Amino acid sequence: xxxxxxxxxGASAVNAVKAVLFSSFGNRFSDNATIREQHGHTLTWTAxxxxxxxxxxxxxxxxxxxVKLCAxxxxxxxxxxxxxxxxxxxxxxxxxxxxxTSMMKRVIAVHPEDLDCVVEPGVTRKExxxxxxxxxxxxxxxxxxxxxxxxMASTRASGTNAVRYGTMKDNVLALTVVTANGEIIRxxxxxxxxxxxxxxxxxxxxxxxxxGVITEITLRLFGIPEAISAGVCLFxxxxxxxxxxxxxxxxxxPIARVELCDEMTVKAVNLHSKLGLPERPMLLVEFxxxxxGAKEQAERFGEIAQDNGGGEFQWTTRxxxxxxxWQARHDAYWACFTLRPxxxxxxxxxxxxxxxxxxxxxxxxxxxxxxxxxxxxxxxVGDGNFHVNLLIDMGDADEVxxxxxxxxxxxxxxxxxEGTCTxxxxxxxxxxxxxxxxxxxxxxxxxRSIKKALDPLGIMNPGKMVG
Amino acid sequence: xxxxxxxxxGASAVNAVKAVLFSSFGNRFSDNATIREQHGHTLTWTAxxxxxxxxxxxxxxxxxxxVKLCAxxxxxxxxxxxxxxxxxxxxxxxxxxxxxTSMMKRVIAVHPEDLDCVVEPGVTRKExxxxxxxxxxxxxxxxxxxxxxxxMASTRASGTNAVRYGTMKDNVLALTVVTANGEIIRxxxxxxxxxxxxxxxxxxxxxxxxxGVITEITLRLFGIPEAISAGVCLFxxxxxxxxxxxxxxxxxxPIARVELCDEMTVKAVNLHSKLGLPERPMLLVEFxxxxxGAKEQAERFGEIAQDNGGGEFQWTTRxxxxxxxWQARHDAYWACFTLRPxxxxxxxxxxxxxxxxxxxxxxxxxxxxxxxxxxxxxxxVGDGNFHVNLLIDMGDADEVxxxxxxxxxxxxxxxxxEGTCTxxxxxxxxxxxxxxxxxxxxxxxxxRSIKKALDPLGIMNPGKMVG
Numbered sequence: 001x002x003x004x005x006x007x008x009x010g011a012s013a014v015n016a017v018k019a020v021l022f023s024s025f026g027n028r029f030s031d032n033a034t035i036r037e038q039h040g041h042t043l044t045w046t047a048x049x050x051x052x053x054x055x056x057x058x059x060x061x062x063x064x065x066x067v068k069l070c071a072x073x074x075x076x077x078x079x080x081x082x083x084x085x086x087x088x089x090x091x092x093x094x095x096x097x098x099x100x101t102s103m104m105k106r107v108i109a110v111h112p113e114d115l116d117c118v119v120e121p122g123v124t125r126k127e128x129x130x131x132x133x134x135x136x137x138x139x140x141x142x143x144x145x146x147x148x149x150x151x152m153a154s155t156r157a158s159g160t161n162a163v164r165y166g167t168m169k170d171n172v173l174a175l176t177v178v179t180a181n182g183e184i185i186r187x188x189x190x191x192x193x194x195x196x197x198x199x200x201x202x203x204x205x206x207x208x209x210x211x212g213v214i215t216e217i218t219l220r221l222f223g224i225p226e227a228i229s230a231g232v233c234l235f236x237x238x239x240x241x242x243x244x245x246x247x248x249x250x251x252x253x254p255i256a257r258v259e260l261c262d263e264m265t266v267k268a269v270n271l272h273s274k275l276g277l278p279e280r281p282m283l284l285v286e287f288x289x290x291x292x293g294a295k296e297q298a299e300r301f302g303e304i305a306q307d308n309g310g311g312e313f314q315w316t317t318r319x320x321x322x323x324x325x326w327q328a329r330h331d332a333y334w335a336c337f338t339l340r341p342x343x344x345x346x347x348x349x350x351x352x353x354x355x356x357x358x359x360x361x362x363x364x365x366x367x368x369x370x371x372x373x374x375x376x377x378x379x380x381v382g383d384g385n386f387h388v389n390l391l392i393d394m395g396d397a398d399e400v401x402x403x404x405x406x407x408x409x410x411x412x413x414x415x416x417x418e419g420t421c422t423x424x425x426x427x428x429x430x431x432x433x434x435x436x437x438x439x440x441x442x443x444x445x446x447x448r449s450i451k452k453a454l455d456p457l458g459i460m461n462p463g464k465m466v467g
Numbered sequence: 468x469x470x471x472x473x474x475x476x477g478a479s480a481v482n483a484v485k486a487v488l489f490s491s492f493g494n495r496f497s498d499n500a501t502i503r504e505q506h507g508h509t510l511t512w513t514a515x516x517x518x519x520x521x522x523x524x525x526x527x528x529x530x531x532x533x534v535k536l537c538a539x540x541x542x543x544x545x546x547x548x549x550x551x552x553x554x555x556x557x558x559x560x561x562x563x564x565x566x567x568t569s570m571m572k573r574v575i576a577v578h579p580e581d582l583d584c585v586v587e588p589g590v591t592r593k594e595x596x597x598x599x600x601x602x603x604x605x606x607x608x609x610x611x612x613x614x615x616x617x618x619m620a621s622t623r624a625s626g627t628n629a630v631r632y633g634t635m636k637d638n639v640l641a642l643t644v645v646t647a648n649g650e651i652i653r654x655x656x657x658x659x660x661x662x663x664x665x666x667x668x669x670x671x672x673x674x675x676x677x678x679g680v681i682t683e684i685t686l687r688l689f690g691i692p693e694a695i696s697a698g699v700c701l702f703x704x705x706x707x708x709x710x711x712x713x714x715x716x717x718x719x720x721p722i723a724r725v726e727l728c729d730e731m732t733v734k735a736v737n738l739h740s741k742l743g744l745p746e747r748p749m750l751l752v753e754f755x756x757x758x759x760g761a762k763e764q765a766e767r768f769g770e771i772a773q774d775n776g777g778g779e780f781q782w783t784t785r786x787x788x789x790x791x792x793w794q795a796r797h798d799a800y801w802a803c804f805t806l807r808p809x810x811x812x813x814x815x816x817x818x819x820x821x822x823x824x825x826x827x828x829x830x831x832x833x834x835x836x837x838x839x840x841x842x843x844x845x846x847x848v849g850d851g852n853f854h855v856n857l858l859i860d861m862g863d864a865d866e867v868x869x870x871x872x873x874x875x876x877x878x879x880x881x882x883x884x885e886g887t888c889t890x891x892x893x894x895x896x897x898x899x900x901x902x903x904x905x906x907x908x909x910x911x912x913x914x915r916s917i918k919k920a921l922d923p924l925g926i927m928n929p930g931k932m933v934g
Contacts, residue, residue: 113822355580453920
């Protein structure tokens with residue numbers, strides 16, 4: 001399967017593509033060095049590898065034009081949303097053309113009776129929810145960043161409320177995709193379910209732009225719940241917190257969010273937001289339902305928490321209090337920097353079966369301590385998914401080395417517990433070796449066969465995942 | 468893509484395979500004519516095309532042995548569960564070996580804390596739920612038949628409670644698959660979510676055995692709800708019934724089941740079960756929740772039904788009354804035969820966006836009347852999916868012709884409303900032409916590329932879907 005590897009195209013091919021794009025797209029084309037650098041990887045510690053040029057299409061047909069042109073000259077195509085990938089998805093290791101979808105921002109249709117909508121890939125999740133505000137509906141998936149829907153689909157993103165609403169795989173009904181040979185396909189119709197052929201929708205969701213460019217997404221929407229209750233509870237240990245979440249889910253409480261902050265994260269949040277929370281493992285929980293339902297869920301959760309040694313479960317249905325509570329969680333990523341100003345952050349996203357989460361988090365905390373690394377932990381407990389937000393001094397070669405070794409052990413630990421190296425960030429460049437560790441050779445070969453079948457020239461986002 | 472078509476293997480190839488299988492599997496091998504016929508298609512009007520022989524493996528390794536042998540001799544492989552496919556999935560148009568999974572019935576593991584289990588493909592849904600009875604968990608997907616989990620995964624099956632719990636695509640966490648070249652792959656680990664590579668799980672779910680043989684399935688389970696309420700409500704029209712379901716879903720009531728029976732179905736149920744229900748469109752509804760929650764949901768639903776012109780919503784939480792209610796729904800398929808004893812039944816499964824369901828059902832009822840065809844309708848209203856249970860006198864050539872024309876129009880109607888020709892039964896042999904009508908040539912080409920990449924010899928369940 002080495003024939004998946006393509007080489008960097010020659011300057012003449014790149015120049016030919018650039019000339020045509022410039023003449024077609026005018027000021028929606030750029031090969032300015034700053035713009036190019038902005039379209040390479042900019043987050044975490046993966047090195048920046050800028051594309052040869054950036055183009056801003058406004059329609060599926062324009063994407064077809066770009067892809068066909070690139071295919072004719074064997075020039076790589078790198079789809080770009082908001083650049084908030086954490087794994088180097090938007091880098092251009094072989095150069096090529098970055099297709100920036102930020103000018104494809106139309107909400108094409110909203111269907112309230114069907115609880116769905118059709119959007120272009122450049123719409124961000126917050127823009128979509130702003131657009132939907134007066135409809136009584138919302139789109140739940142919330143990765144930390146205000147990512148584009150196209151990027152979220154491509155990385156199979158999720159966030160804090162996947163435990164209730166699922167991930168992108170569960171909430172994309174259909175896609176329009178420009179394939180590697182410049183054909184437009186629609187993966188499915190707008191029905192809520194279908195058994196008509198291979199599930200191309202879910203093949204392209206999470207394909208990281210390596211099989212085609214997503215140009216239209218049909219999304220499931222949800223009614224804004226009549227009532228929301230949210231609360232916070234402190235626990236003597238990570239295990240007590242996880243056991244509470246497990247028991248609550250088992251008992252059928254339809255928890256909307258259940259987020260773990262470890263002692264270190266609580267400390268950071270205290271510093272950042274001038275709160276005085278006891279520095280113990282904490283669960284932030286949210287319930288959606290009818291007025292009575294949201295109240296009942298919160299009360300039952302409180303009982304379960306106490307049974308597991310938790311402190312008092314303080315909850316509220318007042319929007320302003322809820323907002324304050326979740327602001328602390330959303331600020332956690334930034335709050336962590338107060339623990340070590342100037343540090344570089346790397347967020348991991350191991351995901352293990354729920355029953356192993358406490359053990360995995362606690363072993364990881366011990367490993368961090370032994371490795372003399374600073375890594376506050378937050379977790380989407382309902383999914384068994386947690387982030388170590390490593391704070392690294394990139395100038396300290398020994399620390400960088402210790403971090404690399406820690407990351408290897410973390411992934412190995414997750415794998416040993418039947419987990420995955422990535423719950424929601426994707427493989428990109430940074431996790432290619434972990435993908436190989438996660439799957440057997442035969443499984444990787446199947447993935448590579450698909451890549452080769454759908455992108456025989458290897459031009460779609462090369463150097464990512466299996467390509 | 469014509470090279471996907473393979474020809475029937477010669478007698479010597481088939482005999483060579485049979486000889487080896489007989490020597491390896493002994494009395495777990497059969498080429499008896501009756502057994503072979505039982506393993507060809509037996510339901511609805513698709514003709515029976517028996518395989519050359521049937522073999523009953525007991526492990527993944529034995530499946531590998533069979534597939535490798537068949538691949539070496541270019542002999543087709545047809546995976547077989549319980550034979551309850553409605554679309555000719557188990558037929559052997561080119562002969563070959565039927566792999567009957569009924570001796571792969573182990574429940575390999577149950578993980579209560581993770582709400583999942585691992586099963587072999589021959590376990591049926593009822594067997595699984597019997598096995599789980601004392602655990603407080605259940606597996607919700609319920610196609611009409613007591614199908615095998617392997618078959619349900621392969622057809623992307625669903626049933627009455629997909630509106631709440633999703634379809635097989637949502638409830639399979641991972642698969643072990645024997646690929647067309649006899650390799651064993653595992654599509655994912657046991658974590659609840661993952662972004663690690665192409666979503667092979669969902670590629671094989673719904674692939675109808677055309678890409679490999681599923682030999683192990685990791686399934687999501689759910690806690691048995693604390694309380695269940697269920698009820699029945701009559702409506703002046705199909706539209707009023709559908710509008711009620713839409714409004715209830717929009718308002719956020721987490722309906723577990725909402726099933727439509729049209730006038731004709733109510734008549735059949737009356738005849739079959741000696742009930743005296745008014746012959747009007749009827750919704751059967753079920754709610755899962757806490758004691759207060761299930762009650763509140765039922766009460767709110769009743770109000771919404773009345774707002775939409777529905778009659779009194781009679782509901783109950785008593786298990787024996789609920790069972791009686793759902794028995795009537797489950798009997799509907801058989802009850803329909805009382806309308807025309809001796810008729811052949813064909814169940815369609817168009818699925819459209821919810822907003823179009825009433826229109827689609829009403830147009831279909833008119834079409835049935837004009838075509839002088841008898842076809843009671845039941846629908847999974849929450850999904851926009853409905854079944855016309857056509858009752859046909861196969862001896863009447865004109866009626867058969869009218870039925871074929873009706874089916875064409877029905878699929879065209881569904882497509883015109885952004886729906887799919889199959890919500891849950893799959894393509895198999897019977898819907899190949901509708902698959903072609905549903906997708907563009909470019910989309911079909913992508914599906915065929917995948918088929919060719921993963922089954923280059925074309926031996927996996929040939930003559931189905933795109934093969």
